[in-house]
Amino acid sequence: MKTSMLITCALLACSSFAAVAATPVERSAAAAAQQEKEKAKQDPYAVQGSGPHKFDQLKGHEKGYLTLKDVEANSWLAGSFAKCDQDKDGRLTEKEYDACQPRP
Numbered sequence: 001m002k003t004s005m006l007i008t009c010a011l012l013a014c015s016s017f018a019a020v021a022a023t024p025v026e027r028s029a030a031a032a033a034q035q036e037k038e039k040a041k042q043d044p045y046a047v048q049g050s051g052p053h054k055f056d057q058l059k060g061h062e063k064g065y066l067t068l069k070d071v072e073a074n075s076w077l078a079g080s081f082a083k084c085d086q087d088k089d090g091r092l093t094e095k096e097y098d099a100c101q102p103r104p
Contacts, residue, residue: 055094065091 053074055061060070067090071077077084084100085092092100 055097061094065093066097067091 055066058066058071058077059073060066066077068078068081071081071092080100081092082088084096086096086099
């Protein structure tokens with residue numbers, strides 16, 4: 001009986017220790033997620049949908065072109081970037097962007 005109680009106590013202590021040991025990692029992951037949310041609130045272009053938008057609504061448009069880094073938040077455009085970049089210069093101009101839009 002005492003052995004059973006000791007084993008149970010030891011298992012509980014180990015499981016409690018494992019839960020406490022994982023807590024800082026979980027906290028840092030939660031903190032990172034919260035930072036991303038705050039960053040997105042500050043940068044309206046940071047969170048983009050997955051569909052097409054008007055060129056001037058996309059992050060990076062003020063340069064007159066978009067890079068793959070600019071469009072990484074838009075899954076549709078990030079996936080279509082190579083196809084849309086007709087001259088393969090790594091820059092997507094408004095003309096290339098408009099030509100690449102899906103037709104209804």
